[in-house]
Amino acid sequence: MVAELVTGKTLVSTTINGEPVEFMCEPRESLLEVLRDTLRLTGSKEGCNNGNCGACSVILDGRLVNSCCVLGIEIAGSEVTTIEGLATADGLHSVQEAFLEGAALQCGICTPGFIVATKALLDKNPNPTETEIRYWLAGNLCRCTGYDKIVRAVQQAASGTGT
Amino acid sequence: MAVTRDEPIKTDDFDVIGTSPVRHDGVDKVTGRALYGADIHLPGMAHGKVLRSPHAHAVIRAIDTSKAEALPGVVAVITGADFPDPGEHMTQAGEGGAQSIINKSADIMARGKAHYAGHPIAAVAARDLPTAEAALALIEVDYEVLPPVMSAEAAMAAGAPIIMPDLRTDEDGAELDGETNVSEHSVAEEGDLAAGFAAADFIIETEYFTSPVHQGYIEPMNGTAWWRGDGTLDIWGSSQGHFGIRGEVSELLLIPVSKIRVMPMEIGGGFGGKTTSYLEPLAAVLSRKSARPVKMTMTREEVLKATGPTPGTREKVKLGVSNAGKITAAHVNLYFEAGGFPGSVLGAGVITALSPYALENMRVDGYEVLVNKTHTGAYRAPGATMSEYAVETAVDEACERLGMDPTEFRLLNASQEGDLRVDGLPFPKMGTVETTRAIQDSAHWRTPLEPAAEPHLRRGRGMASGYWMNGGGMSSAQAIVNADGTVTLREGSMDIGGTRTSIAMQLAETLGIDVLDVIPVVPDTDSIAFTGVTGGSRTTYATGMAAQLAAEDVLRQMVAGLAEVWGVAADDIAYENSTFAAGDNAASFKEAAALLDDADILVTGKTSIAPTRPGPAIAVHAADVEVDIETGKVQILRYTAAQDVGTAIYPPYVEGQIQGGAVQGIGWALNEEYWYDDDGLLRNSTLLDYRMPTAPDVPMIDAVIVEVPNPGHPYGVRGVGEAPIVPPPAAIANAIYDAIGIRLRTLPMSPPRIIAALANNTKE
Ligand code: FES
Numbered sequence: 011m012v013a014e015l016v017t018g019k020t021l022v023s024t025t026i027n028g029e030p031v032e033f034m035c036e037p038r039e040s041l042l043e044v045l046r047d048t049l050r051l052t053g054s055k056e057g058c059n060n061g062n063c064g065a066c067s068v069i070l071d072g073r074l075v076n077s078c079c080v081l082g083i084e085i086a087g088s089e090v091t092t093i094e095g096l097a098t099a100d101g102l103h104s105v106q107e108a109f110l111e112g113a114a115l116q117c118g119i120c121t122p123g124f125i126v127a128t129k130a131l132l133d134k135n136p137n138p139t140e141t142e143i144r145y146w147l148a149g150n151l152c153r154c155t156g157y158d159k160i161v162r163a164v165q166q167a168a169s170g171t172g173t
Numbered sequence: 174m175a176v177t178r179d180e181p182i183k184t185d186d187f188d189v190i191g192t193s194p195v196r197h198d199g200v201d202k203v204t205g206r207a208l209y210g211a212d213i214h215l216p217g218m219a220h221g222k223v224l225r226s227p228h229a230h231a232v233i234r235a236i237d238t239s240k241a242e243a244l245p246g247v248v249a250v251i252t253g254a255d256f257p258d259p260g261e262h263m264t265q266a267g268e269g270g271a272q273s274i275i276n277k278s279a280d281i282m283a284r285g286k287a288h289y290a291g292h293p294i295a296a297v298a299a300r301d302l303p304t305a306e307a308a309l310a311l312i313e314v315d316y317e318v319l320p321p322v323m324s325a326e327a328a329m330a331a332g333a334p335i336i337m338p339d340l341r342t343d344e345d346g347a348e349l350d351g352e353t354n355v356s357e358h359s360v361a362e363e364g365d366l367a368a369g370f371a372a373a374d375f376i377i378e379t380e381y382f383t384s385p386v387h388q389g390y391i392e393p394m395n396g397t398a399w400w401r402g403d404g405t406l407d408i409w410g411s412s413q414g415h416f417g418i419r420g421e422v423s424e425l426l427l428i429p430v431s432k433i434r435v436m437p438m439e440i441g442g443g444f445g446g447k448t449t450s451y452l453e454p455l456a457a458v459l460s461r462k463s464a465r466p467v468k469m470t471m472t473r474e475e476v477l478k479a480t481g482p483t484p485g486t487r488e489k490v491k492l493g494v495s496n497a498g499k500i501t502a503a504h505v506n507l508y509f510e511a512g513g514f515p516g517s518v519l520g521a522g523v524i525t526a527l528s529p530y531a532l533e534n535m536r537v538d539g540y541e542v543l544v545n546k547t548h549t550g551a552y553r554a555p556g557a558t559m560s561e562y563a564v565e566t567a568v569d570e571a572c573e574r575l576g577m578d579p580t581e582f583r584l585l586n587a588s589q590e591g592d593l594r595v596d597g598l599p600f601p602k603m604g605t606v607e608t609t610r611a612i613q614d615s616a617h618w619r620t621p622l623e624p625a626a627e628p629h630l631r632r633g634r635g636m637a638s639g640y641w642m643n644g645g646g647m648s649s650a651q652a653i654v655n656a657d658g659t660v661t662l663r664e665g666s667m668d669i670g671g672t673r674t675s676i677a678m679q680l681a682e683t684l685g686i687d688v689l690d691v692i693p694v695v696p697d698t699d700s701i702a703f704t705g706v707t708g709g710s711r712t713t714y715a716t717g718m719a720a721q722l723a724a725e726d727v728l729r730q731m732v733a734g735l736a737e738v739w740g741v742a743a744d745d746i747a748y749e750n751s752t753f754a755a756g757d758n759a760a761s762f763k764e765a766a767a768l769l770d771d772a773d774i775l776v777t778g779k780t781s782i783a784p785t786r787p788g789p790a791i792a793v794h795a796a797d798v799e800v801d802i803e804t805g806k807v808q809i810l811r812y813t814a815a816q817d818v819g820t821a822i823y824p825p826y827v828e829g830q831i832q833g834g835a836v837q838g839i840g841w842a843l844n845e846e847y848w849y850d851d852d853g854l855l856r857n858s859t860l861l862d863y864r865m866p867t868a869p870d871v872p873m874i875d876a877v878i879v880e881v882p883n884p885g886h887p888y889g890v891r892g893v894g895e896a897p898i899v900p901p902p903a904a905i906a907n908a909i910y911d912a913i914g915i916r917l918r919t920l921p922m923s924p925p926r927i928i929a930a931l932a933n934n935t936k937e
């Protein structure tokens with residue numbers, strides 16, 4: 011049996027990385043598909059497409075979400091921050107600096123997700139404990155680093171916050 | 174981080190080696206700019222999907238693709254009939270063990286039979302993914318479902334269903350008669366086993382089981398192919414070795430390697446799993462048929478079901494031990510599930526099983542057995558973790574019986590230079606003793622474990638060793654001196670986790686320049702000479718050595734060029750402290766580059782080599798655990814991982830390899846396993862149910878770098894990446910025993926197994 015495809019594109023107006031964006035999307039398309047395939051913002055990665063790896067993490071109206079579990083049409087009128095929105099003309103974001111300096115990445119596929127998740131954490135809690143960091147990042151899988159240098163990079167980014 | 178260096182090969186005060194520069198590809202990776210295989214979008218690109226067998230074991234009587242082909246938007250449909258007969262020869266793209274090309278071809282696209290659930294039966298390319306998925310549902314397959322055989326034991330039993338009727342057992346080189354699921358029985362033996370056991374004061378005899386576990390790379394497999402009208406083919410994918418993919422696609426599709434170009438995309442983890450092709454040949458055939466680029470990516474479910482995890486295994490260990498604490502004899506039987514096709518990592522399991530020890534009498538029997546599971550592949554130190562887990566746990570039992578500290582026992586029996594490995598090769602210089610001492614002397618080992626705070630929590634400490642032989646193989650590097658004195662380094666190793674920098678550092682050290690003045694590039698397969706797969710912990714060793722030699726070539730050419738410019742004899746030019754000098758003439762490296770450029774003298778150093786003395790790695794780990802006897806959960810409290818790395822070229826990434834490998838080993842020890850049901854279907858094919866360690870599951874991992882330089886490398890490098898996954902399962906099993914007094918002999922030691930073991934123990 012072939013599932014009937016629900017088709018018919020909707021025009022969605024939203025804000026991504028501070029800029030107004032419009033795109034057409036099918037009701038079934040995830041935010042991750044829209045970002046990667048329609049808008050070609052391929053910095054958000056797909057590791058599982060069902061909410062279990064965090065590689066697709068973005069910040070949606072101040073909340074950390076897995077963009078593979080959000081529909082594209084849901085972000086109408088929202089503000090989305092992706093990994094592409096962190097660095098500015100003045101340079102890297104402090105979390106990006108901390109990951110780079112702290113060797114907190116190996117293959118790098120999980121890195122955009124961890125950096126976005128870390129930004130979301132530090133926006134809320136500028137001085138997390140190691141336990142708070144580890145539990146906050148429980149939704150982001152890294153298979154390369156064993157998390158040691160990631161946790162230290164978050165601590166480094168936190169200690170650099172506001173100083 | 175503690176560093177001990179016993180004997181420097183060249184100089185003790187390196188300028189670049191041992192420093193921690195920011196990696197060259199780092200900015201792209203923290204900004205999301207780095208391009209991985211799935212990030213490719215090509216003009217007119219179609220999307221491919223694979224129809225996979227829903228049955229673990231079935232004859233394919235017929236496939237009807239006509240309805241799928243008729244669906245609007247479908248541009249190509251392929252089955253096994255679209256692939257040529259590739260002939261009979263062995264291929265070895267990666268480190269998963271040699272495999273016959275005809276079996277590889279039947280594994281990537283079934284020919285007449287499904288060997289496992291998830292086996293590709295057909296593939297479709299369509300204008301978008303939903304159309305491709307709809308087309309898959311229109312393909313009609315007539316299966317004759319057969320009973321599956323799901324364990325080595327069942328597959329070896331009389332009357333077991335036969336997976337490949339033509340298979341004959343390779344009995345240590347000779348072919349046996351008769352249908353079987355046993356593809357191989359190999360034997361490695363040294364000394365006199367019977368005499369060794371007769372000399373023992375006591376015997377330890379035990380048996381172990383491990384489940385298949387997956388590499389768990391976060392980037393799913395992908396492959397994109399674009400066949401041009403002139404018969405040449407471009408491929409983008411996720412591979413540890415683009416030359417390996419080129420070779421395999423060439424052999425599978427019978428097209429010359431010169432017609433295939435494979436692009437060096439960033440790779441989101443591999444750990445041995447991405448050393449062979451799955452989607453690339455399918456995408457290529459779909460692209461040829463549809464005259465468009467075709468992109469294919471696997472879902473996580475497909476990755477778990479149908480790419481090669483490491484084999485599930487059974488091990489029997491028999492140790493003869495004297496009261497003085499010497500192993501007098503050891504015999505290990507290994508049974509490795511190859512999965513649905515022959516070819517596995519058994520060979521490495523045989524070689525590594527006993528290698529932390531100097532033994533006079535030893536034998537390892539290895540059996541490779543087909544089962545109806547996905548064909549297995551390589552996973553970090555392939556084969557070693559399973560076989561050494563068994564031996565290292567049996568050794569712990571011997572230590573307990575002797576009342577001897579397990580580090581002392583290992584020092585007493587340590588394999589060292591000149592001792593024989595089970596396959597008869599003498600060990601080269603390696604740091605078995607130094608690395609064991611590093612653990613023995615660590616604050617961790619010397620600090621007594623504090624008792625748990627609650628009565629339902631039990632604490633224990635364990636340790637284990639691991640040996641991995643490391644690899645050499647072919648590597649190429651080219652160093653181009655630019656007019657501004659920077660050097661473009663072209664090298665052929667796919668970079669999984671920082672090797673562009675660890676290789677550039679060796680070039681910079683030899684040239685006497687800043688590593689940030691090196692621009693490392695991994696070009697496509699048309700644009701650099703052959704280089705083997707990034708696997709076997711070979712890259713920083715072999716490609717690093719190629720870069721070091723290319724740098725020497727650069728210096729020779731620069732001296733020759735300056736001799737011309739200055740009108741002096743080349744022999745009179747010295748290069749010291751980054752300055753070329755001859756009499757009154759002097760030029761820094763950068764000044765020399767400019768002088769040569771002005772004189773129209775171009776300098777390109779190059780090397781292609783196949784070094785053969787990689788130098789083994791020894792890892793020794795200590796673990797403290799806390800077992801909750803109510804829930805069965807094991808928490809790692811403290812973890813120390815010492816390793817002989819030869820020379821630590823790029824220390825933060827050496828530590829990172831050790832930490833990452835240790836945590837993969839922790840996952841293997843405690844949670845990761847493939848759950849198949851009685852029908853042979855995988856029941857935990859998501860990352861929720863296939864439970865890899867998360868940040869709260871583990872503590873900081875204390876990496877202790879030990880440096881016993883490898884005489885087979887100009888800077889003493891040994892491979893680092895693989896050995897750290899070997900000790901954790903045994904170290905943790907030994908710690909759990911220390912905590913609860915029960916030996917768990919099946920991996921993973923998950924909460925249900927701990928609870929069951931505790932319950933059995935109370936009954937007895
Ligand atoms: S891709 Fe979204 S959580 Fe894994």
Ligand code: FES
Binds near residue numbers: 120
């Ligand atoms: S750096 Fe590879 S998965 Fe995290």
